[in-house]
Every structure is written in C-alpha cells, then in structure tokens.
C-alpha cells in the first residue's frame with residue numbers, strides 16, 4: 050500500500066462506540082414559493098459517529114443537496130433538529146455560525162478564484178478568519194502536499210486539470226481542520242479514471258485527518274467504495290429508505306470492487322433505486 054497507510058491505523062470509523070458527531074432527528078424541509086410548495090425532505094433520522102464516512106445516494110431530485118445544505122447551515126429545516134457534537138445547528142431559521150465556521154464544504158464545482166494562486170485559494174478561509182501570512186502559507190503547502198498538488202502551489206486554476214481543481218477545493222475545505230466535511234457530488238464532472246484516483250485520495254485524506262464525512266453521489270459504486278454506511282434517500286418527499294453498513298477493511302484498494310460481496314451490495318442498491326420511478 051501507499052506510504053500513508055501507517056497514518057490510517059487508528060481510524061475511528063469502525064468503532065461503533067465512537068461519539069456521535071452529527072445527529073438528525075425528524076428533519077424535514079418544505080420549500081414554499083408563490084407558485085408551489087415542494088416537500089423536499091421528511092422525517093430524516095440519522096446519527097453519524099465521529100470519524101465515520103457516510104455516503105448519501107438517491108435519484109435526482111430526492112433531496113440530497115437539500116439535506117447537505119441544511120447540514121452546511123445554508124438552508125434551514127422546516128422541522129426537526131440537527132445537532133453537531135451535541136450542539137444545535139439551527140435555532141429556528143437562525144444558524145449557529147460558530148458551528149458552521151468549523152465545517153468544510155465541497156460542491157460539485159470547485160468554485161476557485163481564478164486570480165488567486167493554488168496556495169491562496171487553499172488558504173482563503175484562513176485569511177477570512179484573520180490568520181497571519183506565514184501560518185497561511187505553511188498550511189497551504191502542507192495541504193497541497195496532502196492532496197497531491199506539491200509543486201503547483203503558485204499555479205493558477207486555469208493551469209490545472211478539472212481533477213486538480215477539485216483537489217484544491219478539497220484542500221481549501223480542509224484548511225480550517227474541519228471536524229465535519231460535507232461533499233456534494235464533488236467528482237461528478239470528472240472522467241472515470243480521474244474519479245477513481247480521487248476516490249483513493251479522498252479515502253486517504255479522510256483516514257489521515259480522521260474527519261467525519263457526509264458524501265453525496267449518484268454513483269453507487271463510489272458510494273459503496275467510500276462509505277462506512279450508505280444511506281439511500283427515496284424521493285417526494287426525501288426520506289431514508291435504507292441504510293447499508295459496508296464492512297470492507299480500510300484502506301480499501303480499487304480491487305475490492307471486484308469482490309463478489311461488493312458487487313452484490315451495488316446490485317442490491319441499484320435494484321432498490323430502479324424500483325423508484
């Protein structure tokens with residue numbers, strides 16, 4: 050395995066007694082506009098343990114992004130409660146900004162600033178919170194190495210490939226050492242091979258940083274490969290249909306995908322998704 054595997058031994062994901070990082074109870078969301086009302090989420094109950102990697106799958110429009118945005122403090126839930134380390138994220142439609150400032154969020158688009166270098170993009174959250182220049186540079190260099198971008202610190206986004214840009218976005222999300230990393234289809238725009246490589250990178254990063262990760266994807270193989278658990282949301286309104294525990298040891302190599310058990314889980318989930326219109 051890679052030289053990084055030594056860092057991974059103490060990974061907490063399989064420790065069922067690890068404390069809860071994230072608790073959702075009765076979470077629902079209704080979007081009301083003048084023309085229509087959309088019941089996007091209903092009665093979501095889920096506890097995610099410290100260090101756990103949870104994949105979220107479901108058909109288009111089932112509420113995955115909405116759920117992630119409520120966790121990120123961007124969309125207030127209509128009902129229910131979200132606790133992060135036991136602390137309430139929402140107070141009505143008001144978000145606890147001290148909780149949100151500790152989250153790392155990565156969306157489908159890297160959303161980098163084209164006029165900033167890789168290092169400056171990575172360390173932007175540190176600048177926003179007032180860290181000094183030297184600290185920012187040191188952390189940016191460290192993160193560039195972590196995501197495999199050593200040597201590109203002074204490059205500009207236009208000089209990078211899509212996969213590299215996405216790694217900058219991941220490094221930026223990690224800059225504040227988030228306790229919780231929220232990712233919405235971060236690799237959706239990448240080709241299959243780059244995506245596979247990014248899956249391995251993300252697993253390595255999650256193990257090395259012991260981060261808790263909520264990862265939205267429509268790719269079932271990716272969900273099973275990365276997840277300690279896979280949560281399947283069913284649409285209109287988005288509800289949890291099933292939760293699958295994925296027991297393969299970590300770090301997982303891509304070869305795990307050829308194991309019969311892996312194939313069986315993917316097939317099962319695909320059938321369940323296919324049953325939905």
Ligand SMILES: Nc1ncnc2c1ncn2[C@@H]1O[C@H](COP(=O)(O)OP(=O)(O)OP(=O)(O)O)[C@@H](O)[C@H]1O
Nearest residue numbers: 080087089107108109110111112113114115116267
């Ligand atoms: N800001 C909004 N205002 C009104 N309706 C919204 C809003 N955001 C999402 N919705 C509705 O909520 C439902 C869930 O949308 P969401 O984006 O969460 O789905 P998704 O599972 O992320 O889909 P996809 O896989 O296509 O990204 C959809 O019916 C959508 O139209």
Ligand SMILES: [Mg+2]
Nearest residue numbers: 113114115233
């Ligand atoms: Mg979405």
